[in-house]
Amino acid sequence: MISRIAKWVRLWALSTFATALFSSSAVAQDKLKVVVTIPDLADLVQEVGGERVAVTTICRGKENLHAVTPRPSHLVALSKADLFVQIGLSLETSFVPGLIEQCGNAKVKPGGAGFVNGSEGWSAIDVPRDLSRQGGDLHPQGNPHMNLDPRAGRHLVERIYAGLCRVDAASKPLYTERRDAYLTRLAVAEERWSKLGASWKGKPVVVYHQEYSYLIARYELAPCGAIESKPGIPPTPNHIAELVGRMKAANCATILTAIWSNGDQVERVAEATGARTVELPNMCGGIAGSETWIGMMDLVHRRLDEAIGMSAPQK
Numbered sequence: 001m002i003s004r005i006a007k008w009v010r011l012w013a014l015s016t017f018a019t020a021l022f023s024s025s026a027v028a029q030d031k032l033k034v035v036v037t038i039p040d041l042a043d044l045v046q047e048v049g050g051e052r053v054a055v056t057t058i059c060r061g062k063e064n065l066h067a068v069t070p071r072p073s074h075l076v077a078l079s080k081a082d083l084f085v086q087i088g089l090s091l092e093t094s095f096v097p098g099l100i101e102q103c104g105n106a107k108v109k110p111g112g113a114g115f116v117n118g119s120e121g122w123s124a125i126d127v128p129r130d131l132s133r134q135g136g137d138l139h140p141q142g143n144p145h146m147n148l149d150p151r152a153g154r155h156l157v158e159r160i161y162a163g164l165c166r167v168d169a170a171s172k173p174l175y176t177e178r179r180d181a182y183l184t185r186l187a188v189a190e191e192r193w194s195k196l197g198a199s200w201k202g203k204p205v206v207v208y209h210q211e212y213s214y215l216i217a218r219y220e221l222a223p224c225g226a227i228e229s230k231p232g233i234p235p236t237p238n239h240i241a242e243l244v245g246r247m248k249a250a251n252c253a254t255i256l257t258a259i260w261s262n263g264d265q266v267e268r269v270a271e272a273t274g275a276r277t278v279e280l281p282n283m284c285g286g287i288a289g290s291e292t293w294i295g296m297m298d299l300v301h302r303r304l305d306e307a308i309g310m311s312a313p314q315k
Contacts, residue, residue, distance in 0.1 A: 032168055035074075035081040035108070037092045038065070039284035040147045041118065041156065043292045045085060047182045048161050048175055052168070056081075058095065061285030064260040065145075066232060070095040075103055082167050084108035085160060088119035091144035107167075116163035118156045122146055125217055126210065147283060148300070149214035150193045153186055153293050189294045196301050203308045204252035206243065206275070208261040211282045215300065224252040227265055235265055240272075247273045254307045258282035278307040 031054040036042045042057040049055075056077040059068055078084060078099050086092050100109050107114040124142025146152045161179045165172045197219040204222040207213075210231055216223055225246055229239045246252070247269070255277045257266050262279050270277045280300050281290040290296035 032082045032164070033077070033080055034083045034085065035078050036085045037087060037096060038147065039291075040293050040296070041085045041087070041160070043284055044153070044157050044160050044182075045083075045164075048157060048179050049164055050174065050178050052171055052174060053164070058099075059283065061281070061283055061290075062259045064258075065091055065282065066094055068092070068095045070099050075099055078103040078108060079105050081105060081108050081114065083114045083116065083163055085116040085118060085163065087144060087147055088117040089122075089124055089141045089144035089146065091119075114163070114167050116159055118159050119144070119146055120159060122152075122155055126213055143210055143213050145211045145282070146214060147293075148212055150190065150197075150218055150297055150301075152214070153297070154183065154190075157182060157186070186294065189297065193297060193301050196305050200304070200308060203254070204247075204250045205254045205256055205308075206247060206252055206269070208255070208257040208266055211258055212256045212280065215304075222250070224250050227255070227257075227261075227269055240265070240269060244269060244272045247275060254278060254304075256280055256304070259286050276307050278303050280304070 032049065032052060033056070034045050034049070034053050035056045035058070036045060037057075038059045039057050039061050042055045045053055045055050056074075058070065058074050059065065074095075081103075084100075086096055103109075105114075106112055109115060110117075119141075124144075124146070126143035127141065147156070157179060161175055164175050168175075201220040202222050204224045205212075205216060206224045206227065207216075208227045210226065213223075215221075225243045227235050227240070227243065229235045235243075252273070253275045255266060255270055255275050257277060257279055258281070259279060260282070262277065266277055269275065279287070280303060281287045281296050284290050284293055284296045287299065289299045
């Protein structure tokens with residue numbers, strides 16, 4: 001009798017385990033498959049979508065976004081995606097057009113219900129008047145690095161929210177609740193950043209690439225030049241000499257650079273001017289502490305504040 005009971009207990013346990021495993025698998029299969037270009041978008045999609053979404057990110061956080069090489073796995077993910085989210089403004093032009101063209105998934109192509117252009121409705125800066133190649137690697141619609149503007153999180157969340165609701169209308173109440181909760185937390189962070197940046201106006205800075213132009217414009221810092229001769233073009237010795245002269249004349253003591261560009265050329269300029277090099281993330285995940293978009297912007301603000309001689313307030 002005891003043996004028979006033990007047998008039924010084992011069968012019941014196996015049945016329960018199998019049912020739970022099947023249910024877990026079904027839930028996983030039911031998740032919306034979202035592909036995004038950069039980790040910033042992955043974080044924001046996760047914030048709005050929660051457990052409802054499974055996110056694949058193409059970039060890892062340290063790349064030069066103008067020179068990304070896609071992998072076959074990205075094509076497979078995009079072919080199965082319910083939603084695709086990019087920044088736009090030609091930021092991902094080195095890898096997105098080819099993936100979109102070859103994925104065979106009409107709903108994530110421009111015009112499809114599952115295509116989200118994060119920069120739609122954004123007021124871009126640095127829109128070129130002349131698109132001649134003599135100007136370097138120009139972006140016809142303006143500076144594409146909007147993800148590094150402290151005001152971009154709010155804009156991108158709304159674009160992502162609209163996309164999720166479009167492809168999954170039944171879950172709109174969930175997305176609305178999560179979006180609103182995130183925007184409440186974001187408002188606190190935005191206030192923190194504004195207070196910190198209030199004293200930066202007019203402080204001269206140099207960049208390697210134009211990634212931080214939105215940040216500079218937001219706080220009215222004084223751009224003193226770029227180490228690149230032109231966007232995407234490495235500096236010449238003459239350009240470096242001219243830049244060093246301008247920095248000394250302007251008493252510019254801060255160089256902003258990303259991980260991918262923090263090399264010998266930046267070091268030479270820093271040595272020649274005595275300027276401090278500030279390595280900043282150009283997207284989430286590139287530097288420890290920048291795993292989320294709010295966390296990344298906190299890190300950017302702290303490092304910049306320290307570089308220009310102000311101490312960051314306690315949170």
